Every structure is written in C-alpha cells, then in structure tokens.
Amino acid sequence: MQKYKMPIGRLRMMVCLIGMLLPMCMFAQQIIVQGVVKDQTGETVIGASVMEKGTTNGTITGIDGDFSLNMSPNGTLVVSFVGYKTQEVQVKGQKQLQVVLSEDAEMLDEVVVIGYGTMKKSDLTGAVSSIGNKDIKDSPVSNLGQAIQGKISGVQIVDAGKPGDNVSIKIRGLGSINNCDPLVVIDGVPTDLGLSSLNMADVERLDVLKDASATAIYGSRGANGVVMITTKRGTEGKGKLAVSANYSFQNATNVPSLLNAAQYAELSNDMMVNSGRNPNPEWANPSELGAGTDWMDELLRTGVMQNYTVSYSGGNEKSHYYVSGGFLDQSGIVKSVNYRRFTFQSNSDAQVLKWLKFSNNITFSADTKKSGSYNIGDALKALPIYPVKNEDGSWSGPDGNSEWYGSTRNPIGPTELNKSQTDGYNFLANLTAELTFTKWLKFKSTFGYDAKFWFIDNFTPKYNWKPTPTEETSRYKSDNKSFTYLWDNYFLFDHTFAEKHRVGLMAGMSAQWNTNDYLNAQKNVFMFDNVHEMDNGEEMYAIGGNETEWALLSYMARVNYSYEDRYLLTATIRRDGSSRFGKKHRWGTFPSVSVAWRTSQEKWFPKNDYINDLKVRAGYGVTGSQASVGNYSYLASYNTSVYPFGISSGNQTALVSSTLANPYIHWEEVAQTNIGFDTSLFNSRVMFSFDAYLKETRDMLVKASIPITSGFEDTTTTYTNAGKVRNQGIEMSLHTINLTGELGWETNLTATYNKNKIKDLNSDVPYYINQINNSYVTMLAKDYPINVFYGYVTDGIFQNQSEVNTHAVQPGAEPGDIRFRDLNNDGVINDSDRTVIGNPNPSWLFSMNNSLSYKGFELSVFLQGIAGNKIYNANNIDNTGMAAAYNQTIDVLERWQGEGTSNSMPRAVFGDPNQNTRVSDRFVENGSYLRLKNITLSYTFPKQWLQKARIENARLSLSCENVATITGYSGFDPEVGINGIDQNRYPISRTFSVGLNFNF
C-alpha cells in the first residue's frame, strides 16, 4: 500500500544492478540460452527478470534487453517485469529467443496518492485522475498547470498567458460564485504556493481528487477538489545524473488586424460628420497618411524561453536521495515582460533505525517577474497616425483636439520607462518521521513549513506624456511575508484477516497555522530619475502594513475495507475547527462513504479477453470550502481611520464601525454524489473510465440583504451562508493501445460535460458584476449558470428613418445604428429589455492524444478543445465601437455607410448617441475551439552511439505548443478567463521548442 509505482527506467536499472550482484548458479548438462526481451513497442526491456521455472536459476536482462542463461534445454523461462504481464516461454532446445512482453492493465496497478496515504488504483472507490511525469515532460511550458491542460477529465485549466502567472484550475465546474479553486497539496503539505513555483521536471506525478469521497479527507477545504503533487524521489541503485535543456521561441497565437493610418483618418472623418462635428481638416485626403504605426507590432515581439535542469538521484536499500536545480528564463511576447526562475528540489529518506524512517522534501524557488508597464488595451486603442517617437527623440502622443487625435497615451513609452517587478522566494519543506510498530501498524508525524516572501517594486518616472503628463516621479515598494506551519500526526493500519478481509485504517490529527504580514510604502518627487531609492524621495505618499493569522485544527480518519478484492469500501471522516469562524460555529464534520464492486473478480464473471477488468463505483460525501471567508469576518470591530481638523488640517484618529459582522458565518458546503466505472477491455488494450456526478453546493456565501438604514458603510460586504449552486456532469477517459510492435500507437481521449446552475442567492434580485465602461456585463441570478452575460439583444441595423420610426422608442437612434429588441414589448428600449445573452461556462471539455513510436522516434499529437461557451469580446467595445478616437479592427471597414451597406456593423458616429456599444449580444462570440495543442517529435539516440560517451540515454525533442486553433472567435485567442470576458488580456503564445535530455 505504501509503494509508488516506480518509473520503469529507474527500476530497470536498479533490478539490473541487483541482478549483477546475484550469484550465478551453474548446472551441468545445460545449454546457454540467449535472447532479447522487448515490449510491444519494440523497445528493449532492461532489468526484466528471466527465471527458469521451478528453480532459483535466473538472470536479469542487460542494457540492450539481452540475457544469457545456462539452463535445462527442456525448461521453461519465466520472464517478468513490473508493469508487464509475466510470460512463460518453453525453450525446447532453442538457443536464441525473442520475448515480447505485453503491458499489464497498467492503470489498474498504478499507485495513486490520496490524502494521508497512497492506494492502488484498483482499490480506489472514488474519482481520482492521475498524470505521470511522462505525460508532461515534453510540454514546452514553464508552468505545470499549462502542461496538464486538457489531459484530465473534469478539470478545466485556463492559461494566464503572462509568464510566471498562474493558471486557473476548476474541477467539475464552478462550485461557487466565490473562490472555487481546488486545494493544492505538495508532497503532503496543503499550500497556497502557485504551481508556477515548481519545476515541472521535479514532478513525479499529479493526482486530482475529484469526488467528495476522495476529497472529504481534506474536510473544510476539499469542496473544490484537491490537486496532489508528488515530487521525484531517488531509487536504489547507482547514482543517476540527468541533464535537460530546452530552448523555445514564442509568438502570439493571433493578433487582431487593426486599421492603418489612412483607414483610421477616413473613419475619423466619417465619425465626425455623422455626429455633426467638423472632420479634421488635415485629413481631407486620408490616403496621404499611409500605413502609420502598427502599435501591436511595436508592443509584441518574439519571446525566448530557456529551461535547464540538472538532477542527480540514487540510493541504497536504506536511504534515497533526489536533488535537482533548475533555471528558467523567459522573455515575454510583450515587450517589457520577463520572467526568471531558479528552482531547487531536495528529497531524501533514510531508514535510520529498524523501526524509524525519516523522509523530507525541500522545494525552493526564487523568481523575478518583470512586467514593466504595458497595456494591451492602450496598444489596441492607440491611433496609428503618430509615430512611436517624435523627431526630437521624445515619446510621441496625442496632442490637440481629442476628438480627432484621441487621448490614449503612447503604449510603448511606458514599457521602457516604467518599471514593475515582483521578486518571489518560496520555501516549502517537510520532515516526516515514520515509526513502524509492527508489520501492520505505523505512525507518521509530518512537520511542514511553507515560507513565502514576495517583494513588489514599481517605479514611475515623471514624464511629459501627451495628453496627460505624469507629474511626479514615484516609487512604490511592498514587502510581503507568509508563513504556514503544519503538523500532521496519524496512525496507519493495514492488515488482512483470514486472507479475505483486508482492512486499512488511517486516523490522526492535523494542525496548520499561518501568519501573513506586509509593509508597503510609496514616495513621490525624486530629483533624479536614476536616483530613486526610498531614501531619495521627497514626499511620503503612503505607508501601510498589517498582520493576519489563521489556524485550522483537524481530526481525520479513513477506513478501507476490501473483501477478496471484490467488494471495496472507503469511509472517511474529518472534523475541522477553523479560526475564521465564531466559537459556536467553529467546528464542522465532513463525512464520506464510497463503495466499489470489482465485478470481474466474481467467480461467475466469464474469463475472456474481451473484458479483463470491470469495477463499478459509487460514493457520497460532504466537503467544505472556507476559501472565500475572511479571516475575521465573524467578529465585530472598529477600524481606525482619520478625519482632519484645525487650521493645518491635521489628521485625528477616527474609530469606525464600518462592517456588520456576521457571527453565524461558516463554510460553504458541497454534497457530492458520484457513480462511475473503470474497465479494461480486449486484452487490456482498451481502458475506459466513466464518472457521473451531482455536486450540490449549499450554504454558499452570498451578500447578506442588509438595509442601508442599518447604518453600516459596507452593507455589500457582509456575507451570509444562503446560496445554492448545482453542478452536474459526466467525465470519460479512454486509453487505447492501437498498435503494438515496432510501430506503436496509443490514443488517449477525455471528454467532460458539465452543467452549472445557481439554485438560490438569498434574494430574487440578481447581482451584477464585472463592470466595463460603467455597465455590468455579468449577472448572477437564480436558475441561471454562474457568470452569464446580461444585456440587450441586437436586431440588425436601422437601414432608413422609417425603420427607426416604426421601431420602439430607442433614444438617439438614427439610420445606421443598431436596432435593439423590445423584449417586453412596451414600446421603449430601456433597461427592462435586457436578457441573458451568453454563458461563459463550457459544457464540453475534450482532448485527444495520439502517440506513435517507431524505433527511437516518438511522435505525439495532442488535440484539446472546449465547446458550448461564449466569450464577451470586451476589447471590441472600444475597437469596433467607432464612437471615440480609438483605433479599430478592420471589421469596421464593413460598416454601415448608407442603406443596404451592412446589417451587422453599425455606422461610425462619435459619442455613440444610440449607445451601439452598450452591453449586448453584439460583443458575444462563440468561445468553442478545437486546438492542436501540442505536437512533439522526439528521437532517442541508439544506445550503441552513446555508450562510448558513457551516456545512458539521450533524447532530442522538437515540440510545438498551441500549433493551430479552429475557432470562430475574432479576438487574440479563445482561451480567456473563467468569467469569459476578454479584455486587455496578455496574449496566449505559440511556442516552438527544441529540447535535449541526457541521462548518465
């Protein structure tokens, strides 16, 4: 139960070495049988055990899969290797043999990491999905999160785009209108460390606990799923040195085409005339302006990413070590964005005494994120009519009448002058003592320490920007620290009674506590731009700081029971006490139970090659989420503020009661039911898993309905546990081995369907959120999915005045303007004519990976996509609005310019009297996409080439990420945030990469 599946390569080597140490037994009247052991893909199997049946005579295959054994000519060879079916070969006097091992039902033998322990996949009763290092090793990305995108059913991952920023992970839909990120556990320590601080090369496996029976062991933090990350450990055998190097180029996947200067000038004239304004006399002949400046082109560049890792590992039967160092340097595709990361991993374990084992994991990362001061929106809006720099070398910018020349600051200047940098230092360490009392009883105590420091440093020099200057040089620094301590103590019991009843027990406690503090300050007015330390600032602008704390105390237990490996039961319970809640509401109990039936283990189940394994699972559990609860929101308190009095306006302290505390607040709860099955078919060449779930979130935190007359400033920030959300869906994953032999071909398919609905919000009044240009785009309302877009419905373009006249009263409308539907038929177009115009939540997530192998070549082609979701293209509000002096996309060239010229793109009119840019389905686009996410071609050099250089293994890979995307979406990329609003997002990159791996 406590064993991980060891990576095949390492095991081979280990076993090989053991084999060499074994005394060779010699017998008379025997022949020497020589042979090669290969797997179905034609690759030689190193370290396979080759035994003469019924004897202790045996050997281990060598580095080329070869073996040589003195044995009886009539004997039978038993060839076995972990992960493969044991095969018997009758020698019948042959002296040359080729043995092909077929893979065992691999997935079923895998050991997965669950909370406070591990479990054989075949014993699982809950929904857990896993990814091993081999599934991610070739992704040319910097963040583990990006590498697992699309690979796990039920898990939606959205890339942040910007180097060093974290992906968002949502498991089984949005469980709450509040924070619904999963809990991340790294080597057993729950942490809020971002995945970006890990070196992917150090990650052995990643397990995602999805259903409540799997996550309930994390109680009040398990509601949104748990991501368990396990880093690599050393294995017995000779030391192993691995070096990998990766070099990539990156570009934006797509850049919207914008108007050039001549096209813009013409549009501007049109916009002016249509609004009764004077066109710019200098632009009487627009074509004179030529192409002008392409600001997006100026802002974007080819990014370069370099990634190097050196690791060494090894061990003996009593102790193991794995140590690695990594370096990653990335220049973003946006000028001024740079990312640099150093990572260190040191894992070791030692059986110090017969009954005492220690193990530890240390992860350290230091990163620097430089983002400068870029603004995608400004680069899209800046007019092409002025150059990047003036003739005198100063940064150009709009000057003069803002209706003609705009008021968007030069988008390139600030990327060079302003500095914005975050330095992060993350240290995650744990030390575990494992006491073995008897074969069946162990005690584990883990102390974990998670220290994070991050330092924000912004510098903005004064500059006479047009049209609005930066008047004063300013420097802002923020120093932040967060320390989390963890102490887990638990017993593990594992015993089989009467050879039929296997009982596993885990029981223990966990205490975790955190302190977080910050100090920030800003000074303004510096005499010299290049002398701008805090000491040099003349004016204290602001200074602030605070410390917060939380603590969590838990007791947990789990029972695993299995009867003859046929009937499996898992029951867990966790009792959590949280400092975030008042004394009376502090403790909560989170139970779960799940059962599985391995139908194929039944005696009556026909033994055949069609169905090799079948397991049916069902489970139910209750979990919680306290991620959205403030540290002290249950507590009434006075905040300190100020009010100035006196001749010199001196501030005096004011004690303010600003928020109504809710002493009854507690966690959000999720009750989840899961049913599923896993099966292995056709000689284990087809493996299929299916899960269906119903996830009911209750006690969701929603805004309490507090009258303003109660007298509190923040009547909108008091929350109460009153909302309900439902997610239901299905998940499928299919793994097939299509071809074996020299040419190998395997396919992985995943598909996920999820439907999300708000069942209750404590009020029939919807919440409107995500304000853009003073209008709310998103609505949260009962009986609708979370985050739906809410606005007007367009109905073509008014082609002439009589169409305007016959339509409902739409103030400001003229021919060429958008006709909005009068949904309530009251003859007036107003707020009441808004409706739900799109759902940003995908209903389907799917992916397909094909990997082909031939000799040393491997090719994998990974497709990934989502469907059923909409995107609100908020960039287009300004970029196709034709209502202000902003540059526009070339779509506006098809605008209405007279009756019959367009029925979708309205006229250009400055000031937008008809509010053509109001929130409407005009900006809602289909967000479905199918992406050729990754193609990787790799070549493993033949061993004979390498032996002289003492290289055990060398591999060259060529990879391309985000190769091509089929989508109807017109913006940069359909991969936008979870809320579906695309505004000023850092563009997603396409990456070309070359990688080299050596093992010594």
Add this chain to the structure above:
Amino acid sequence: MIDSDMKKITNLLYMLAVLLLASCSDFLDKSPKNTVDPETTVTDDVAIALTNACYRTLQSSNMYNQRIWTLDIVAGNSLVGAGGGTDGLETIQASNFITQSDNGMALYMWRSPWVGIGQCNIVLNSLLEAEAVSERIKNRCLGEAYFLRAHYYYVLVRLYGGVPLRLAPYNPGEPTDIARATVEETYAQIISDCKNAVDLLPAKSSYDDENVGRACKDAALAMLADIYLTLAPNHTEYYQEVSDLCDEITNLGYDLSSCKYEDNFDALVNNEPESLFEVQYSGNTEYDFWGNNPQSSWLSTFMGPRNSDFVAGSYGWNQPTEEFVGQYESGDKRKDLTVLYAGCPDFDGKAYKSSYSNTGYNVRKFLVSKTVSPEYNTNPANFVVYRYADVLLKKAEALNEMGHSDQAAVPLNIVRKRAGLPEVSGLSQETMREKIIHERRMELAFEGHRWFDMIRVNNGEYAIKFLHSIGKSNVNKNRLLFPIPQTEMDANTLMVQNPGY
C-alpha cells in the same frame, strides 16, 4: 532492544498527546491586529476618536464631495458635462426628472447619511453611560454627535421625505426591517437633536487651532435657523425664530465686511472667519480617493474643464447653463470668481476657451491651481456647508416673510455690497422675495443650496415653476423627492416607496 524502543515511542506519543491537548484550547482563537475591540473602555481619547468617525461620511462623494453639489445640476444651474457615455448618467436622469428607484444618485445620497447616523448612534449610546470620560469632552462629543445626526437626518428628510428613525446602534441578530416615520416626526427628532447640540456645543471661537472645524454652537444655530426656515411656510411663527437665531449668530462675532468671498473656496484658507461649518479635507493621498473617506476634495478634479489641463484631473463636470450665467447683474464681482467663460480673466495663466464645455461655461469657484494640488487626489480645499453670508440672507428672507421688507434689505445689502452691487431699497414683499432668492442663487451658486432653497420656497411651487420655465417639463410635485433606492426596498420589507415612483 525493540521493547525499549517501543517504550520510547510510547513516551513520545504520550508527550505528543499532552502537547496537542494543551495547545488546543486557544489554538483557534485568532483576532485581528489592526482593528479595535468594540468593548474597549471609552476614555477621552476613545470618545473623541469615535466622534471623529461621525464626520467622515460628510467627506464622501455620496455627500459633500459630489452628490450635494451635483444637486445644483438637478436644480438647473448647470449640466453634467463629464466624459460622455454612461459617465454621470444617473445625474443626467435626475436632472431630467426621469429617475427610477434604481437610480445611482438616489442610492448614493441615501447611503452615506445612514452611515453617519449609525456612527452618531454609537457615540450617543456609548457616551451616555461612559464613566471614564471627562465632563467637558463628554458634552462636546455628545453635542457633535447630536449636531451631525440632526444634519444627516435633515439631508435625508429634504431629499426623501419622512425616513425611519434609527436612534440606537444596530446589533447583529436584531431585525433589520424598520418603517418610515412621518415628515413631522422626522423633523421633531431633528429639531430635538439640533437643540441639544446648541446647548452642548462650544462656540467656534473657543476651539483651539487643532480643533477648529469641529461642530460648534454657531453651526448648530445656523442649522436650526435653516430647519425653521424650511418649515416656516407651514409654521409662520418660525420666521421670528429664524431672525432671532441669525441675530444670535451675528452676536457671536461675525462681520461679512472683513471676509473675502474667494476665501471661502481657497484651498489654503481653512475654517475662515466667514464659515460656520466646513467639511474638512487634508489633501492627504494615503486614503483612497475613490473610496469612502477620501482625504482629498473632488471638486477641483471633477470641475476642471475637460482636456484643458487647467487643474489636475479636469473631468469637466458641472457646466453652468447660459440661463444661469445670464442672471449675473452687471458689476457682480462674483461672476469672475464663480464661472469660466470666453474672455474671462486667465486661470493660472491659461486662457479659457468656450470649446472646453458643451455650454461654453465651466465652474471656476472650486478650481485649485496645480501649484497647490499637483495631482487629482491632493486637493486640501475644505467644503463650506454653512457660512455667514447664507445666515444674512436667511435673516433677510425671514424678515421679508414677516412683512418687514425694509428691514430685510439691511442684511441683503451687506451681501450685495461685498459683491460690488448697489443697495436695494423700497421693494415690495413680492419683489423682495424674488430679489432674495435670486441673491441666494448667485451668492451660493454650486455650493449645494439651490435645490433645497427651490423646494422649500412656496412649499416647492417655486421649484416646479422655475424648472418648467427652463424646459424641464417632467418635473411635478412627486419628483421633488427622490425615490427610496431599490436596494433598500429589497432589504427592508417595512419600507414604503415615495409616491410617483
């Protein structure tokens, strides 16, 4: 060996258990470190700090930093201007008298006075019983809280009519629903609080340099005069009270002839001799400009002509109408100090262009040079709520309404004289009434008085007549009150909407 090892383990486990149990009891007790426990003993310092919090709401954009002066837009003195689109849409709707209950202006103006009232209730509740507070501080703090509670209710009652009377702090768990009191009941409470304030507060002149700016007896008298003047059309006996209260203020040592008009709006002159009560700003940037207690005044930032770069910010709000500017009598010195118009004296060395504004005019009164306020959030100018010129005009109005039109001319002429205008005399009561309301409009322009003046004169008939005359045909008697905001209607089941909404 194993046995002795096992013993060690057993001991270790026992120690662990003891450790864990011992630490459990308070392990989960974490309290915030940057806030104060409401159970703290109320000393002089705590009493003062709690009282200071009652003032903060005045600084909010929901009150004097924006919404109160934008009532001049509703009153027809000016247009929103602003940046177009939905910027200022709520104010445009209000000024066209087409608001619904979801109107932002109605919501914002409703919100902040209640926060102030809540804070005043905390002071009144915790001070009445406090034993560790000196008598002087206790009386002063109680006086300030009574004054401010009266003021917040007075703002509410004029904007929304009778409102719920919440006179004690709200405690979690109590029912939040509360019904409206009548207009009369609301005013009775306001007058009672205001009289308490008059009794308890020290005179402005008795405050030291650090504390001047606190509510004072002078301000309480001025507010009481204002309340009586508002109620007087239906209680004519109050005119005498108004006149007496104004005299009482004059006797505290006020003399308009020694006060400069422009000093009232000068960012560098705080709590000047003419003012009785000001909302205080420090220009301190440490507090969120867009938040609930900006320590910087919004007025210059918002009213600077758009794209002119005259002042930091320059969002172009509040553009005076042609009709308003046309009301200046020739020779009125206040015109050049109040509005920017083509050909007006340069501002900070920059010439004004009428293209900066839709109407051709911008408000100049509150603009603060970049040499004083270099950034949008650094303006330390106080906002004057009550000043002596207003007191004089109230007195004139009261005297005229009592039939003493000749006597009314005396205080009126003090104000006119400072403006460089000729004295008036021998006017009929009706002409005098027009003259006084006109004088109030010009003297107090954009200071947030016009709307309240219009709806009190002639019980609001004046407002309807005037607004109709400038083309605002949607206005009717119901529209002189704002709607109760929808969020309050939704959360408070006992709340009743105003008629016509």
